[in-house]
Amino acid sequence: MRGTIITAPMPKPVLPGSMVSPSLLATIIDMKYNKMMPLYRQEQSFVDFGIDISRQNMASWVVKGSEKWLKPLFLRMRDYLIKEDIIHADETVLNCLDEKDNKNNYMWLYATGERSTHRIYLYDYQKSRSQKHPKEFLDGFSGYLQTDGYASYNSVPNVKNLGCLAHARRYFTDALKALPEDAISTKTNAHS
Template structure:
């Protein structure tokens, strides 16, 4: 069951006169706003972001859920909150995590196509979500960062890893090999899972009736 807490903050203002023409005002301190002159609280902002990005609820459904509970917050307002909080609070966190990620000796990178609705192009245009993460051996503090770009241009990973010194594990995409060639501190290592596929496919093609194929399949 959802519960809501309404916070009322009162800021007292005292007015005094010294007998002259100039009034004197003394205003009490008020709680700091997450966003200036906004009712958004950290818990409300976290709930909206969790619903949208973790539970995959579109803003109009979150808006409807609020309305069913007697809370009127429009999807436009929520979208503005998410954008402003992203710019003000999450962007510095992203930059910090990128710095920490590049300190690891082994990183992994991949990209996948996504369709963009509004980014200055026609709806359905193909864009790419680049994913950068720490190597699988960094279990204590794993870092995963997503980077939205309109293209698959090699300039994107070159820019992201320009300060990296270590091993970058990727698939066979030429853009990643270009990173290895042009950045002196980066060694491009192909993904072992991708390397295994051709061998596994060859074993399957040999058929289960072939004793050697059965032996090789267990080895892989």
């Protein structure tokens, strides 16, 4: 054995064909989502330390790392979510720069109630506002579904739909604005 060099086997890469380490990938994702630092600023920050990592590489690592390492966690959290008694759901328009047709995309949000055993917030990116998205995402859920009343949520079977008081208040205040200025009003605590 004298004079023989023994080397440890190369560790398996976190992303095959990539130089990114688990700690670097975790740092990039943490900085992007928890510290609100976009990839172009991370790229500049790395340059300040003499490290050349393009934002295109970081973007690719974030996507591939999420698909490989975070998707199983996401699916497990969804399993816990649909076992809850109450789920809050909403969707919002999301404009994506790299979408070819430039039409609206949507981010669907599903969350447990604040008194839930497991506090879960899951985001589901979709290219449409179709009723199939909440129906598929909430497959297996049979509790109370609180929404803004958007019709797509009515496609979810075996749920009891609940309205949103913030939206109900908005309709009430809009109705008050429609009254003529000389209308007699009574001051209440119901509106501000």
